Amino acid sequence: MESKRYKRVRRAAGIASLLSVAVTVILGLWVTPPDVVQGQLVRLIYVHPPVAWVAYLAYGVTSIASILYLWKRTRNLRWDLLAVSSAEVGVIFTGLTLITGSIWGRPAWGVWWTWDARLTTTALLFVLYLGYLALRRVPADSHQRAVRSAIAGLIAFIDVPIVHQSVVWWRTLHQGATVLNPSLSPKIHGEMATTLLIGFISFTFVYIWMLMQRYQIADLEQRVLDVELEQLIKERRNEPGVGSSQIESTEDVDNADQPSKV
Amino acid sequence: MVQSVSGGTGSDQPANSSKAKPRVLPSRRRARRAWLTLGIVVVAIGVLLYKGLGNSLVYFRTASEAVQDRAQLGNRTFRLEGVVVPGSVHATGTGVDFSVESSNVFVQVHDTANPPQLFQPNIPVVLVGHFQGNIFLSNQIMVKHSANYVAAHPDRVATVNGKKL
Numbered sequence: 505m506e507s508k509r510y511k512r513v514r515r516a517a518g519i520a521s522l523l524s525v526a527v528t529v530i531l532g533l534w535v536t537p538p539d540v541v542q543g544q545l546v547r548l549i550y551v552h553p554p555v556a557w558v559a560y561l562a563y564g565v566t567s568i569a570s571i572l573y574l575w576k577r578t579r580n581l582r583w584d585l586l587a588v589s590s591a592e593v594g595v596i597f598t599g600l601t602l603i604t605g606s607i608w609g610r611p612a613w614g615v616w617w618t619w620d621a622r623l624t625t626t627a628l629l630f631v632l633y634l635g636y637l638a639l640r641r642v643p644a645d646s647h648q649r650a651v652r653s654a655i656a657g658l659i660a661f662i663d664v665p666i667v668h669q670s671v672v673w674w675r676t677l678h679q680g681a682t683v684l685n686p687s688l689s690p691k692i693h694g695e696m697a698t699t700l701l702i703g704f705i706s707f708t709f710v711y712i713w714m715l716m717q718r719y720q721i722a723d724l725e726q727r728v729l730d731v732e733l734e735q736l737i738k739e740r741r742n743e744p745g746v747g748s749s750q751i752e753s754t755e756d757v758d759n760a761d762q763p764s765k766v
Numbered sequence: 767m768v769q770s771v772s773g774g775t776g777s778d779q780p781a782n783s784s785k786a787k788p789r790v791l792p793s794r795r796r797a798r799r800a801w802l803t804l805g806i807v808v809v810a811i812g813v814l815l816y817k818g819l820g821n822s823l824v825y826f827r828t829a830s831e832a833v834q835d836r837a838q839l840g841n842r843t844f845r846l847e848g849v850v851v852p853g854s855v856h857a858t859g860t861g862v863d864f865s866v867e868s869s870n871v872f873v874q875v876h877d878t879a880n881p882p883q884l885f886q887p888n889i890p891v892v893l894v895g896h897f898q899g900n901i902f903l904s905n906q907i908m909v910k911h912s913a914n915y916v917a918a919h920p921d922r923v924a925t926v927n928g929k930k931l
Contacts, residue, residue, distance in 0.1 A: 536917075537917040537918055538917075538918040539915050539916060539917070539918055540916040540917065540918045541884065541889070541911055541912075541916075542884065542911060542915075543918065545884075546915055549915065611882070611883055611884075612882075612884055612909065612911060613882065613884075613908045613909050613910070613911075614881070614882025614883075614884075614885075614906070614907060614908050614909055615906070615908055618908065619817050619818065619820075619821035619822055619825075620821070620822055620825045621818070621822035621823075621825065624814060624817060624818040624821070624822050625818070625822075627814055628811065628814045628815070628818070631807055631810045631811055631814060632811065634807055634810075635804060635807035635808070635811065638800060638803040638804045638807050639800075639804060641796070641799070641800035641803065642797065642800040642801065642804065643796065643797045643800070670822075674822055674823060674825060675824070675825045675826055675847075676822075676825055677825065677826075677892055677908055677910055679910070679911060679912055679913040680913045681913060682913045682914070682915065685913065691912075691913055691914040691915065692914070692915040693915060693916055693917055694917065695917075696915050696917065
């Protein structure tokens with residue numbers, strides 16, 4: 505069950521998310537000035553890049569958890585549950601990145617969408633991790649599914665640095681990085697920069713809270729499966745005419761979704 | 767009335783949870799749906815790679831490159847990039863006429879679409895269209911703004927006795 509400490513940390517992350525997002529909204533909408541070129545449109549910068557950063561972060565966590573599962577010394581089904589939890593949050597934030605980018609692009613560029621490298625690789629990232637989540641739905645036992653999806657998650661992660669570097673490697677309509685640019689000199693002024701930083705921090709809190717919430721659900725789902733499995737075995741054992749040898753023979757079927765191998 | 771923990775609260779709810787169908791064994795339907803979703807994802811990845819390789823690798827040609835490759839480009843549609851030359855912008859009935867510049871090479875543009883709100887002199891733009899003679903006929907203007915953010919009114923807060931600091 506959920507430990508008290510876990511609950512406390514999760515609640516703290518939730519409160520921190522609420523407060524910091526509120527501060528971002530106030531600073532972003534009222535305190536910060538309009539941009540000299542973009543005018544009021546600049547306010548989307550306090551949402552769009554932080555949301556994209558969370559997607560990167562989430563897939564990073566999925567990758568680390570996947571490696572920890574694949575590495576025999578640290579293998580534990582909990583890493584797999586963490587990987588999928590983070591990937592799900594990542595997919596939501598990649599979707600939000602595409603939506604907020606599109607909303608920004610229409611007035612700023614004049615188009616909702618264009619096939620430049622940044623946009624295309626981001627859409628690819630979204631679809632790759634949707635594929636990761638779909639792959640997990642393909643029936644397999646827990647271990648097999650964990651290995652399969654860990655490998656898929658790591659392959660999909662290759663796209664993350666490509667998305668980030670796309671504005672450097674190719675010609676794009678999308679602008680280059682404002683903060684994490686090749687010369688590492690932020691090209692944003694004063695309180696706009698501060699608000700952007702607070703935006704990054706606040707969406708990171710949101711990520712932590714969502715991840716903890718999702719992990720808890722994954723953990724509970726696993727427990728429900730275990731209980732149901734036990735019950736099923738018990739029921740089958742009680743069926744008339746089913747001997748212990750027959751139960752043995754159905755083991756490969758019962759093994760599905762059983763975490764006992766780890 | 768005291769209800770038992772395992773008992774249902776409503777009359778139409780199954781009272782005994784053991785009657786609920788176990789979900790342990792993956793049904794064939796579930797498997798089919800998973801494979802179908804994966805199939806759709808694979809197709810989507812294919813489409814994105816195709817679109818990406820077709821468009822993103824050379825997303826635009828700069829004005830100077832386009833002039834250099836003028837003969838080869840013919841009247842093919844492509845994306846042209848350049849900075850809007852100040853003083854060259856004239857609104858027409860349907861769009862706008864202007865020139866773009868890159869590496870000191872100028873291209874005259876006749877645009878037939880509504881320019882986006884950030885369209886202005888000195889801003890880099892990407893135009894979709896084709897050459898006709900030496901004029902580039904554009905049917906879409908996209909503004910390529912920079913990654914620099916500067917406050918529009920740096921003096922709006924700093925006033926003492928009505929004087930700017």
